[in-house]
Amino acid sequence: MTEETIVLIPGTETPADVAFAGLKPLLERDHRVVLFDYTSESQRDLDAVLEGYHEQLRVAIAELGRPVHLFGYSLGAHIALRYAATESSRVLSLALAGGWLRTDELQRSRHELWLDLYDQEPRLAGRLSHLLQYSPRYRRYLAEQQTAARLTPATPDEEIRRRVEINRLLDSSRHAADIEVPTLLIAGTADAKVSIEAAYELFGTISTAAFAPMDAGHALLKERLGQVYGCYADFLRGRYKAGQYIKSFLP
Amino acid sequence: MTRNIHDVLIIGAGFSGIALASRLRRCGFERFRLIDRGNDFGGTWRDNTYPGAECDIQSHLYSFSFRPNPRWSKTYAGQGEIHDYLTWVAREEGLYEHAEFGQEVESATWHEEDRTWTVKTNTATFEAGIVIFATGHLSDPRVPDLPGLGAFKGKTFHSARWDHEYDLDGKNVAVVGTGASAIQVVPAIADRVASLTVFQRSAPYVIPRQDVIYTEAQKRMFERVPEAAQGFRDFLFWANESRFPQRMMVPEFLKEVEAVAEAHRRAQIEDPVLLDKVTPDYTIGCKRILLSNDWYPALQKAHVELVPRPVKGFTEQAVVDATGQSHDVDCVIFCSGFEASELPVAKRIRGVDGLRMDEVWSRGSEAFGGVSVAGFPNLFFMNGPHVGLGAGSIIFMIETQANYVADAVQHIVERKIGRVEVRSERQNEFVEFIAGRATGTVWTSGGCDSWYLDPRSGRLTTIWPDMMNRYRSDFGRFEPDDYLVVAEPHTVAAGKTRHH
Ligand SMILES: Cc1cc2nc3c(=O)[nH]c(=O)nc-3n(C[C@H](O)[C@H](O)[C@H](O)COP(=O)(O)OP(=O)(O)OC[C@H]3O[C@@H](n4cnc5c(N)ncnc54)[C@H](O)[C@@H]3O)c2cc1C
Numbered sequence: 095m096t097e098e099t100i101v102l103i104p105g106t107e108t109p110a111d112v113a114f115a116g117l118k119p120l121l122e123r124d125h126r127v128v129l130f131d132y133t134s135e136s137q138r139d140l141d142a143v144l145e146g147y148h149e150q151l152r153v154a155i156a157e158l159g160r161p162v163h164l165f166g167y168s169l170g171a172h173i174a175l176r177y178a179a180t181e182s183s184r185v186l187s188l189a190l191a192g193g194w195l196r197t198d199e200l201q202r203s204r205h206e207l208w209l210d211l212y213d214q215e216p217r218l219a220g221r222l223s224h225l226l227q228y229s230p231r232y233r234r235y236l237a238e239q240q241t242a243a244r245l246t247p248a249t250p251d252e253e254i255r256r257r258v259e260i261n262r263l264l265d266s267s268r269h270a271a272d273i274e275v276p277t278l279l280i281a282g283t284a285d286a287k288v289s290i291e292a293a294y295e296l297f298g299t300i301s302t303a304a305f306a307p308m309d310a311g312h313a314l315l316k317e318r319l320g321q322v323y324g325c326y327a328d329f330l331r332g333r334y335k336a337g338q339y340i341k342s343f344l345p
Numbered sequence: 346m347t348r349n350i351h352d353v354l355i356i357g358a359g360f361s362g363i364a365l366a367s368r369l370r371r372c373g374f375e376r377f378r379l380i381d382r383g384n385d386f387g388g389t390w391r392d393n394t395y396p397g398a399e400c401d402i403q404s405h406l407y408s409f410s411f412r413p414n415p416r417w418s419k420t421y422a423g424q425g426e427i428h429d430y431l432t433w434v435a436r437e438e439g440l441y442e443h444a445e446f447g448q449e450v451e452s453a454t455w456h457e458e459d460r461t462w463t464v465k466t467n468t469a470t471f472e473a474g475i476v477i478f479a480t481g482h483l484s485d486p487r488v489p490d491l492p493g494l495g496a497f498k499g500k501t502f503h504s505a506r507w508d509h510e511y512d513l514d515g516k517n518v519a520v521v522g523t524g525a526s527a528i529q530v531v532p533a534i535a536d537r538v539a540s541l542t543v544f545q546r547s548a549p550y551v552i553p554r555q556d557v558i559y560t561e562a563q564k565r566m567f568e569r570v571p572e573a574a575q576g577f578r579d580f581l582f583w584a585n586e587s588r589f590p591q592r593m594m595v596p597e598f599l600k601e602v603e604a605v606a607e608a609h610r611r612a613q614i615e616d617p618v619l620l621d622k623v624t625p626d627y628t629i630g631c632k633r634i635l636l637s638n639d640w641y642p643a644l645q646k647a648h649v650e651l652v653p654r655p656v657k658g659f660t661e662q663a664v665v666d667a668t669g670q671s672h673d674v675d676c677v678i679f680c681s682g683f684e685a686s687e688l689p690v691a692k693r694i695r696g697v698d699g700l701r702m703d704e705v706w707s708r709g710s711e712a713f714g715g716v717s718v719a720g721f722p723n724l725f726f727m728n729g730p731h732v733g734l735g736a737g738s739i740i741f742m743i744e745t746q747a748n749y750v751a752d753a754v755q756h757i758v759e760r761k762i763g764r765v766e767v768r769s770e771r772q773n774e775f776v777e778f779i780a781g782r783a784t785g786t787v788w789t790s791g792g793c794d795s796w797y798l799d800p801r802s803g804r805l806t807t808i809w810p811d812m813m814n815r816y817r818s819d820f821g822r823f824e825p826d827d828y829l830v831v832a833e834p835h836t837v838a839a840g841k842t843r844h845h
Contacts, residue, residue: 116587119595120812123782235580238403238420240636240736241552241588241602309579320586324814343817344410344575345582345741 098186099126099158105168106257107223107250113167116319130154134256144260151177155184165189169257172266179269188273189326191280191314194292195299196265205262212255220247229284229311270299277303278329280322282310304334349471353377353754354464356450357479359388360740361727363431364409364747365477367438372751379440382449386435388481390427395507395526397533398424401636402738405574406581409434410744413574415567419558454695455722460763462723475754479727480690483683493659500676504530515539516675519664521656523549525633527680532639540648542672546655548625550606554636585737589812591630592735592787603629613641622653630735631791685796686807688729696721709799709806713772714820716746722766725750731779733807745817752823764831771827782810
């Protein structure tokens with residue numbers, strides 16, 4: 095049992111304790127796990143907001159005082175990526191779930207619609223995001239689960255609004271090209287928020303990456319918790335090679 | 346006595362034996378024999394013919410990945426349909442030619458000198474280089490040894506050995522137990538009997554059963570679009586994996602499923618006394634969570650009584666409960682489960698130096714990866730220790746083991762290896778791993794007394810206390826390095842016979 099530390103970084107809309115409610119206890123059986131939440135102040139410009147998130151991560155990892163495994167989800171993937179590119183000596187490995195290289199036209203138009211809705215009524219923006227969060231198959235079969243949980247959209251706040259603004263303009267190309275640590279990319283083949291093509295692009299850019307596509311939407315940790323955990327656990331055990339395209343078994 | 350010599354002998358013709366035999370044949374390996382004490386393929390699903398017997402994992406998942414059945418009649422198929430499916434698979438996979446029925450294994454003994462197993466049944470002796478026990482976990486009915494049972498004048502039988510000759514109509518019937526079989530039996534027979542008394546030692550958690558009867562159009566869809574069936578199967582598999590944190594007692598996950606069970610109870614029961622009786626007193630998931638829409642309604646019928654106490658004994662015409670109260674009945678049906686914490690075959694297996702498996706396992710079953718045991722070379726288990734599931738289809742574990750064992754068999758036979766025995770240090774590490782993973786789970790900390798724990802050591806020996814995909818990751822293939830290997834071939838295949 096290794097006592098290495100994993101830092102989990104959530105995405106735009108969900109705090110770390112909720113986003114990683116399942117993943118954290120699973121990982122904690124073998125590792126120390128730290129949840130990282132980030133926040134911003136209202137008056138700052140967008141560059142300063144993003145820089146602020148990075149600074150918070152730098153401080154958090156400095157406080158831990160040892161190199162860590164970074165796991166970032168969605169927007170959190172960009173934050174993790176940038177840290178790993180700039181502070182590689184403090185990073186043991188990098189895992190990006192639901193990440194992308196740079197925001198494309200389709201994503202941008204979704205963010206713009208989201209912002210318009212938010213200005214009208216934040217609840218509507220929450221509903222748009224929720225609608226696109228899950229794969230159609232997952233939504234279709236959800237009721238067939240023996241203990242089917244209800245999915246309810248959340249109402250976003252100003253912090254989330256700022257993050258959506260940031261999402262609109264993200265470009266991690268430069269940082270992705272600089273990554274040297276072992277990297278795992280987890281992508282949903284039915285992700286309506288981040289196209290699988292965007293994930294391929296990331297795979298092409300990060301030379302050290304192994305790539306694990308999963309039949310899921312953006313809600314990877316909800317739809318495929320077991321697959322994400324299993325794949326990540328195997329990655330941490332050094333089972334994958336740079337450039338590997340990881341094929342899942344059919345159950 | 347006839348004598349039979351084989352490279353490989355598989356004992357058990359249920360899901361496990363069928364999975365392994367199919368795998369071997371699909372790999373082009375034909376030199377095996379498969380025996381079973383029953384009269385056909387099917388195992389559990391041949392033997393459990395009680396009224397209401399159905400699976401409780403969706404049939405599109407509770408079936409072989411390599412033989413999908415687009416024509417399941419409903420979400421949870423009944424016993425007859427599952428048995429038909431298994432015999433169909435056995436036929437399609439060409440297994441009948443390899444099988445012999447009516448062979449009850451009485452002993453299996455390892456011979457070091459020629460590195461073979463001698464397996465004696467009620468009618469024959471088999472010799473084999475490798476034996477596989479696919480004899481099941483829930484195959485030997487358990488009837489509690491209670492005072493007065495012999496004196497009871499009425500009819501008794503176990504749910505897994507249902508007496509279809511006996512006419513229940515108009516009888517006063519007792520059902521002992523409220524587990525997976527009882528909650529299917531009780532609603533199925535309630536309307537036929539004069540009275541029904543159900544004895545409950547501890548209340549099960551029950552959640553709704555969303556059982557859909559598939560239309561012809563849906564069946565045709567699954568036939569025409571195999572990807573649709575596979576997609577549904579994938580969904581169900583990963584949905585079960587997502588439930589694993591419930592078993593780790595992660596509060597958010599526990600609350601979710603507890604709420605489902607509680608809402609189900611309250612929706613179906615108004616009587617506060619009954620509600621109290623059926624409310625479990627342990628953490629959900631500690632025992633199997635049951636699915637039923639008609640269990641609580643059945644308990645509320647005027648002629649049905651739930652006695653929330655265990656049975657203490659019997660008189661000539663009555664069941665006596667723990668408070669000493671007698672309940673007159675004509676018939677007692679034991680839904681009391683199976684000999685499950687230890688494999689019943691353990692006492693029939695003798696390994697190196699004549700060591701008996703049940704003696705080696707005096708503190709609970711232990712097997713590396715659930716498949717092999719130090720001191721018992723060239724022997725593998727399927728669906729044995731450590732691989733039972735709290736939420737999921739055991740077929741996934743069984744198929745994983747079938748691949749592993751088929752891999753091992755080919756490795757051994759192709760290289761003409763005489764003897765493989767798991768390294769005891771690897772086995773110990775594995776047992777340690779299981780103990781570590783079991784810590785803090787609902788099975789060890791949930792406050793229930795379940796058959797998952799070995800009664801002698803209190804250790805979790807029957808359950809895989811991790812996600813299923815982790816088992817596939819670790820035991821998806823045979824790793825020779827985990828074994829001590831002696832390269833000289835066994836002599837059975839060469840045609841040498843031993844004289845007794
Ligand atoms: C009523 C019931 C419902 C179930 N529903 C589900 C479900 O929905 N989902 C799920 O995952 N699991 C379920 N199970 C568990 C079930 O046991 C397994 O899913 C599966 O059927 C086990 O297959 P097996 O081949 O390993 O064992 P079995 O089906 O038990 O087969 C073992 C075979 O070995 C033979 N055998 C045993 N001892 C000897 C001997 N000494 N000599 C010769 N032959 C021997 C037996 O005759 C039997 O044919 C259920 C079990 C029961 C009893």
